[in-house]
Amino acid sequence: MVFLDTNAFYYVAKISEIESVDVESLQKYIEQNETAISSVSFYEFLVKFRNSIETIHKGCNYMAENHIKVAYNKYFPYSDELNCDFTSITEEKLNQILEVVIAKKIDVESRFASIVYTFMLFSASYFYFVPEGESASDLKKFIFGSCIKLWTKDNLDVFKEIFAEDMHLTIVKR
Numbered sequence: 001m002v003f004l005d006t007n008a009f010y011y012v013a014k015i016s017e018i019e020s021v022d023v024e025s026l027q028k029y030i031e032q033n034e035t036a037i038s039s040v041s042f043y044e045f046l047v048k049f050r051n052s053i054e055t056i057h058k059g060c061n062y063m064a065e066n067h068i069k070v071a072y073n074k075y076f077p078y079s080d081e082l083n084c085d086f087t088s089i090t091e092e093k094l095n096q097i098l099e100v101v102i103a104k105k106i107d108v109e110s111r112f113a114s115i116v117y118t119f120m121l122f123s124a125s126y127f128y129f130v131p132e133g134e135s136a137s138d139l140k141k142f143i144f145g146s147c148i149k150l151w152t153k154d155n156l157d158v159f160k161e162i163f164a165e166d167m168h169l170t171i172v173k174r
Contacts, residue, residue, distance in 0.1 A: 003035075
């Protein structure tokens with residue numbers, strides 16, 4: 001099975017263009033192989049083009065004509081609410097689906113950002129409080145463990161707020 005990158009999907013579906021990609025060769029490769037796009041890429045496509053139902057129809061028609069499947073991704077699973085015909089979806093139905101998709105997108109992306117940020121905080125703190133060549137005392141290990149628990153929850157809340165605010169601003173612009 002061949003998995004299409006999000007941008008490669010945009011190029012072969014003629015949603016966007018780039019001169020450095022041989023779209024004809026990519027199209028032939030898709031025709032000769034079982035092809036899928038990850039659920040993460042499909043969600044990204046829906047969110048990115050949520051203001052253009054024509055683009056969503058175009059991309060989904062391309063997927064249907066070329067038998068491109070949406071492959072499950074455990075970090076951003078393909079949901080039951082997406083079991084509909086996107087080739088002719090209405091704006092109303094798309095907006096209903098996008099409510100669920102955007103909520104999941106905010107959750108997944110804020111969790112990832114929180115993990116990365118917490119790891120950076122922990123690393124910086126560890127290298128600051130534990131001199132090079134020494135190991136952390138039991139007290140310092142306890143303090144670091146407590147800080148990670150505190151930071152993880154607080155960071156997740158902050159990132160969810162940031163991503164929700166960002167998505168709200170882009171939704172309001174519609």
